[in-house]
Structure formats: structure tokens, C-alpha cells
Amino acid sequence: MTSGIKRKVIMGLGASLVSLIAASGVYANEATSERHAAAATQYRQALFQLVRSNMGPLGGMAKGAIPFDESVMKTNAVRLEQLADMMSDYLVTDTRKFNVETSAKDEMWEDFSDVEAKIEAMRAAAQNLASVVEAGDTDGYRAAIGKVGGSCKSCHDAYKAD
Numbered sequence: 033m034t035s036g037i038k039r040k041v042i043m044g045l046g047a048s049l050v051s052l053i054a055a056s057g058v059y060a061n062e063a064t065s066e067r068h069a070a071a072a073t074q075y076r077q078a079l080f081q082l083v084r085s086n087m088g089p090l091g092g093m094a095k096g097a098i099p100f101d102e103s104v105m106k107t108n109a110v111r112l113e114q115l116a117d118m119m120s121d122y123l124v125t126d127t128r129k130f131n132v133e134t135s136a137k138d139e140m141w142e143d144f145s146d147v148e149a150k151i152e153a154m155r156a157a158a159q160n161l162a163s164v165v166e167a168g169d170t171d172g173y174r175a176a177i178g179k180v181g182g183s184c185k186s187c188h189d190a191y192k193a194d
């Protein structure tokens with residue numbers, strides 16, 4: 033193989049890799065097919081299931097249904113922060129053109145910078161909860177959990193249909 037042909041082959045491989053990555057949805061903003069939209073919706077909802085599984089016990093503690101448990105609070109706060117870190121990538125794929133089963137409102141893809149601000153509010157609230165627990169500020173637990181819950185509600189009010 034001459035080096036020129038080699039270079040072409042390598043460039044071709046590079047290009048198909050790029051389109052493969054784009055088709056996976058993380059970098060593309062618009063779903064490109066019904067199948068792509070269905071997968072993006074499934075991942076989006078799966079992420080929120082993980083969010084829910086970490087928020088559930090915290091909500092129970094704030095309501096007084098279960099005792100405050102510092103270890104669970106800290107672990108779950110850190111996980112919520114990590115889930116917030118990946119949230120933008122999972123929400124950015126615009127699935128409006130396709131018939132998918134979703135509670136996401138169309139407005140979500142109209143001004144995505146506002147969605148990112150709401151994600152950041154969730155991340156900051158989760159980080160605050162971790163610091164409050166770290167500091168052993170027991171009087172602040174309920175309010176810190178409340179702030180995380182408020183960040184969910186603020187985004188749901190704007191972008192999630194009931």
C-alpha cells in the first residue's frame with residue numbers, strides 16, 4: 033500500500049468514526065431517526081430513574097419517615113451531583129420530530145441554556161447537601177434536602193408534563 037492510499041484509508045476510517053459518534057446522539061442535537069429518538073428517550077428516562085432511586089431515601093428522611101442517615105445522605109448527594117454532571121448530554125437530543133413516549137415538553141429544546149441552568153441548580157443543591165452533611169450541621173439537613181427537591185420541581189414545572 034502506498035502511503036497516499038494508506039492516508040486515505042485512515043481518513044475514511046476517521047470520518048466514519050465521527051459519524052458513528054454523532055449518530056450515538058451525545059453530540060448531535062436532533063434525533064436522526066425514530067430508532068435514535070426512542071433510544072435517546074429510553075436513556076433520558078433511565079437517568080431519571082437513577083436520580084429517583086437516590087432522591088427517594090433523602091425525601092423520606094426530610095419527611096421524617098425514616099431517620100437521617102449521614103452515610104446514605106453523603107453517598108446519594110455525591111451520586112446526584114454526578115448524575116447532574118451527565119444530565120445535559122442525556123437531555124440535549126431533541127426527539128420532538130418523532131413519536132416517542134415521553135413526558136418531556138417540546139419547550140425543553142427551545143432554549144437549552146435554561147435547561148442547563150436548571151441542571152446546574154440541581155448540581156449545586158446536591159453539592160451543598162454533601163457539604164452540610166460533611167460539616168455535621170444536623171439542623172441544616174432538612175433544608176438542604178429541600179433545596180435538592182426544589183431543583184427537581186423547578187425543572188419539572190417548566191419541562192415535564194404530568
Ligand code: HEC
Nearest residue numbers: 077080083084087134135136150151154183184187191192
Ligand atoms: C433539568 C431538568 C430536570 C431536572 C433538574 C430534574 N428532572 Fe426529572 N425529568 C425531567 C424531564 C424533562 C423528564 C421527562 C423525561 C421523559 O419522559 O423523556 C423527567 C422525568 C423524571 C422522572 C420519570 C422518569 C421515567 O422513567 O419516565 C423521574 C422519576 C424524575 N424525573 C425525577 C427527578 C428528580 C427526583 C429530580 C431531582 C433530584 C429531577 N427529576 C430533576 C427534567 C428534570
